[in-house]
Amino acid sequence: MKVLLISANRTEINMRTMPLGLAFVAQALSDRHHNVKMIDCVGLDDIESHIKDAINNFRPDVIGISIRNIDDQTMVNTHFLYRDDREIIALARRLSDRPIILGGAGYSMFPDAILSDSDADMGIEGEGEAALCTVLEKLEKGEPLDDIPGLHTKGKPGARKREFIRDTGNFPFPDPHYIVGSPVTADTWVPVQTRRGCPMDCSYCSTASIEGRILRKRPVASVIEWIGRLVAAGTRQLYFVDNTFNLPRSYALSLSRAITDAGLGIKWRSIIYPWRIDEELVSAMADAGCFEISLGSESADEEVLRRMHKRFGREDVARASRLFKKYGIKQIGFLMFGAPGETRQSVQDTLVFAASLDYAFLKVTVGIRIYPHTALAGEALKQGIIQPDDPLLEPRFYITPGLDEIWIRDTIAQHAMGHPNWILS
Ligand code: B12
Numbered sequence: 001m002k003v004l005l006i007s008a009n010r011t012e013i014n015m016r017t018m019p020l021g022l023a024f025v026a027q028a029l030s031d032r033h034h035n036v037k038m039i040d041c042v043g044l045d046d047i048e049s050h051i052k053d054a055i056n057n058f059r060p061d062v063i064g065i066s067i068r069n070i071d072d073q074t075m076v077n078t079h080f081l082y083r084d085d086r087e088i089i090a091l092a093r094r095l096s097d098r099p100i101i102l103g104g105a106g107y108s109m110f111p112d113a114i115l116s117d118s119d120a121d122m123g124i125e126g127e128g129e130a131a132l133c134t135v136l137e138k139l140e141k142g143e144p145l146d147d148i149p150g151l152h153t154k155g156k157p158g159a160r161k162r163e164f165i166r167d168t169g170n171f172p173f174p175d176p177h178y179i180v181g182s183p184v185t186a187d188t189w190v191p192v193q194t195r196r197g198c199p200m201d202c203s204y205c206s207t208a209s210i211e212g213r214i215l216r217k218r219p220v221a222s223v224i225e226w227i228g229r230l231v232a233a234g235t236r237q238l239y240f241v242d243n244t245f246n247l248p249r250s251y252a253l254s255l256s257r258a259i260t261d262a263g264l265g266i267k268w269r270s271i272i273y274p275w276r277i278d279e280e281l282v283s284a285m286a287d288a289g290c291f292e293i294s295l296g297s298e299s300a301d302e303e304v305l306r307r308m309h310k311r312f313g314r315e316d317v318a319r320a321s322r323l324f325k326k327y328g329i330k331q332i333g334f335l336m337f338g339a340p341g342e343t344r345q346s347v348q349d350t351l352v353f354a355a356s357l358d359y360a361f362l363k364v365t366v367g368i369r370i371y372p373h374t375a376l377a378g379e380a381l382k383q384g385i386i387q388p389d390d391p392l393l394e395p396r397f398y399i400t401p402g403l404d405e406i407w408i409r410d411t412i413a414q415h416a417m418g419h420p421n422w423i424l425s
């Protein structure tokens, strides 16, 4: 079949991201001999004419649209990014009567709400590789689409429970041309995913809705082979998009050592869960070219961390930060204020603690985006912060009752004086 795949994301907040998820789907389809054309909307001047040309000239049998961001998770002046994606879906609908199928991280968090709000026909929750291949096979044979795990169909509530790909190695890494559309520059950080799923269960986090809670790892050798292909295509800077690069530790260590042994000459960034970080791992990461890490500690108050279901404490964060400093790895810190258990004292303590660490940047957020099916959503419901019928697609934020948002912001502003590298949102 002829499949037009569109990555609807246009925002360049934080950095220009590349459509890695859609690239995995494109590779899976082309391996099954479908004819795939892909459009990445980020940075395009005239999206409408690109989509028009593709639909008129390529004449797709099916259109797949990837929804990444719903919003910027910022409580003040929130950017509701999904609105732009909805326009792209509407445009595709005006130009084609072929089935429009949605997918992506943003879609997977709100599958029914987005389907009923948009002009799409169906959507796939979670990983798209296997499910979209099955949908195409059935469409080709004219068979009913009932019973495909994770497939939501407009007007038919109650999708069959999705299935996770146990052996992610069954779906090969995508060819570099699907990921890197524009020329590679010094600012290009090419995404690499080595693991899917996160077992950590933080109280506010949506990852379970997207990747599930069972951790699935790719063999290190296949990751190295793939990075080799990216390097051959001109890439020198990678971003490991795994939720927690350091977990499991044994995998992170093997991967870091394998990168060093392969002599790939790359610089890379990754996301760290500040728990069980030790010198052997940090030195292996530094040797392998790790240049910067995101250290999501969120708070320094033991009670707040406990209620966020974090497994680390304040001393784990301090130790991790010292080690990354020792090995010259740049650290970006993240704090989130307003969670259950937050008090004026915990806000003050957390800010003092953050100032004592060696962060190149500190990103500070006030108010926590509430996602469906999370412990935080349960708490917000009990406290009357959200209503039971609210799909939460339009962003809602949590601040623990009794704590004044303005006071938090003023307090952060006072502590931020003298720290131009602190960014408040
Ligand atoms: C790594 C990451 C980042 C990195 C990106 C680095 C890079 N070079 O790419 C950084 C830190 C820069 C970042 C920034 C931001 N991020 Co971010 N990020 C992630 C993270 C952890 C992984 C994304 C990823 O690459 N996944 C790997 C790929 C392979 O998976 P995938 O895209 O989901 O694709 C699979 C399926 O979804 C599906 N699929 C995908 N497309 C399609 C299409 C079809 C048709 C089908 C059928 C299936 C399908 O199949 C794919 C393969 O199985 C996710 C959380 C998560 N676990 O998903 C958040 C996440 C996507 N980010 C999020 C947000 C909000 C942001 C920011 C807006 C934050 C901010 N204010 O700065 C920015 C926006 C950046 C931008 N320009 O778009 C949110 C989005 C939710 C929301 N509220 O909008 C997420 C979900 C995290 C969360 N809070 O829950 N991010």
Ligand code: SF4
Pocket: 198, 199, 200, 201, 202, 205, 206, 207, 243, 244, 273
């Ligand atoms: S460690 Fe990160 S991805 Fe995993 S549950 Fe916690 S916040 Fe979500």
